[in-house]
Amino acid sequence: MIFVIVISLILVLISALLVTLHFGLDKKVVYKNLQFKHVVITGGSSGIGKAVAEEAAKLGAHVTIIGRDIAKLESAVKDISVCKSNDEQKIQYAALDITSDYSSIEKCLSSLEVDIGPIFMLINCAGMCICGQFESMKVEDIKQMIDLNYFGTAYPTRYVLKGMKKRNEGIIVFVSSEAALLGIYGYSAYSAAKWAVRGLAESVLMELVGTDVRLMLAFPPDTDTPGFKQEELTKPKETKLISGSGGLQSPESVGKKMLLDAMNGKTYSVFGMSGQLLATLYCSSIDSFGQVFMQILTTGFLRAITVPIILSFHKIVRDGLIERMKSEKKTVQ
Ligand SMILES: NC(=O)C1=CN([C@@H]2O[C@H](COP(=O)(O)OP(=O)(O)OC[C@H]3O[C@@H](n4cnc5c(N)ncnc54)[C@H](OP(=O)(O)O)[C@@H]3O)[C@@H](O)[C@H]2O)C=CC1
Numbered sequence: 001m002i003f004v005i006v007i008s009l010i011l012v013l014i015s016a017l018l019v020t021l022h023f024g025l026d027k028k029v030v031y032k033n034l035q036f037k038h039v040v041i042t043g044g045s046s047g048i049g050k051a052v053a054e055e056a057a058k059l060g061a062h063v064t065i066i067g068r069d070i071a072k073l074e075s076a077v078k079d080i081s082v083c084k085s086n087d088e089q090k091i092q093y094a095a096l097d098i099t100s101d102y103s104s105i106e107k108c109l110s111s112l113e114v115d116i117g118p119i120f121m122l123i124n125c126a127g128m129c130i131c132g133q134f135e136s137m138k139v140e141d142i143k144q145m146i147d148l149n150y151f152g153t154a155y156p157t158r159y160v161l162k163g164m165k166k167r168n169e170g171i172i173v174f175v176s177s178e179a180a181l182l183g184i185y186g187y188s189a190y191s192a193a194k195w196a197v198r199g200l201a202e203s204v205l206m207e208l209v210g211t212d213v214r215l216m217l218a219f220p221p222d223t224d225t226p227g228f229k230q231e232e233l234t235k236p237k238e239t240k241l242i243s244g245s246g247g248l249q250s251p252e253s254v255g256k257k258m259l260l261d262a263m264n265g266k267t268y269s270v271f272g273m274s275g276q277l278l279a280t281l282y283c284s285s286i287d288s289f290g291q292v293f294m295q296i297l298t299t300g301f302l303r304a305i306t307v308p309i310i311l312s313f314h315k316i317v318r319d320g321l322i323e324r325m326k327s328e329k330k331t332v333q
């Protein structure tokens with residue numbers, strides 16, 4: 001009996017491999033340098049976005065950062081300029097609220113292209129997280145999560161796609177979050193927006209098959225940025241405990257890896273063990289035969305590891321509930 005099962009599994013694997021070979025993998029597009037290429041980074045005045053901007057400047061790019069606060073933009077331009085690899089590079093900013101209507105986004109980005117040149121790389125990094133139990137969240141915050149994290153990515157992307165497809169070159173980066181790979185207590189409204197970012201990315205990706213334009217989706221875990229420090233102030237204890245188990249990265253390491261992964265034609269960019277684990281289970285990119293083979297060998301085993309982890313998260317929530325009930329009783333007495 002076991003012999004029959006093993007033989008059938010091997011036959012299934014071999015036929016799957018033959019069919020995969022028949023269709024062939026998508027062409028891998030690698031961009032080796034950014035010398036004098038125009039790189040636009042929304043949210044480039046702080047945290048992860050600023051770190052990516054500094055890396056792009058080191059690689060010789062013309063860099064435009066986008067944000068709302070002009071003092072922050074000016075000071076970031078100074079810091080990014082220090083990273084330039086030659087004097088002809090232009091480092092500048094554009095003040096724009098990325099939640100504005102489409103025509104404002106179009107106007108801003110097209111004027112940047114007139115000034116500096118066609119956008120070669122768009123990094124959609126502007127975003128933020130407001131945490132809380134869903135029923136207690138301000139209704140306007142729920143909408144803000146989608147306006148900023150989703151539309152703030154969708155609109156600039158819609159604008160750059162036409163030109164990139166026409167020139168048959170370019171890279172778009174979407175910054176999602178590990179919170180778009182599994183639902184987490186306290187991240188509801190934010191997570192839904194980052195999940196939408198993932199849905200958009202994977203569909204647009206398929207629309208780019210056959211071209212040399214690439215789109216990469218990044219899933220950072222907690223990263224020690226000004227935005228993260230702000231979010232920690234109101235984050236429920238349960239969210240801190242669960243989210244913290246993914247570790248804390250530095251914006252510099254996330255920014256550097258993100259930029260290199262995008263230039264190397266990766267579909268997903270993940271950070272640390274938690275990112276590897278979650279992406280293997282829930283994303284399963286098809287970049288190489290070796291990668292697919294590893295996925296086939298490991299996913300069952302990884303599922304066995306993650307089920308107890310997820311259940312331990314549920315225990316954190318149950319413990320929090322018991323603690324709150326106890327303290328409510330005390331205050332009544
Ligand atoms: N830090 C973390 O733990 C993680 C972060 N992420 C994601 O990474 C991205 C960067 O986060 P992080 O570096 O922590 O954030 P920061 O708060 O440090 O920086 C956010 C940047 O976005 C800009 N921004 C915010 N709102 C707008 C707006 N309406 N229009 C234009 N620009 C705006 C800010 O400038 P200004 O305020 O001047 O507009 C700033 O430049 C976000 O999308 C976040 O969701 C994902 C996973 C983990």
Ligand SMILES: CCCCCCCCCCCCCCCC(=O)[C@@H](N)CO
Nearest residue numbers: 129177178179221222243246274306309
């Ligand atoms: C199922 C397998 C489990 C394996 C271990 C997984 C650990 C989960 C950690 C999730 C971390 C989510 C971080 C989101 C950070 C973020 O987006 C905010 N900080 C935004 O600012």
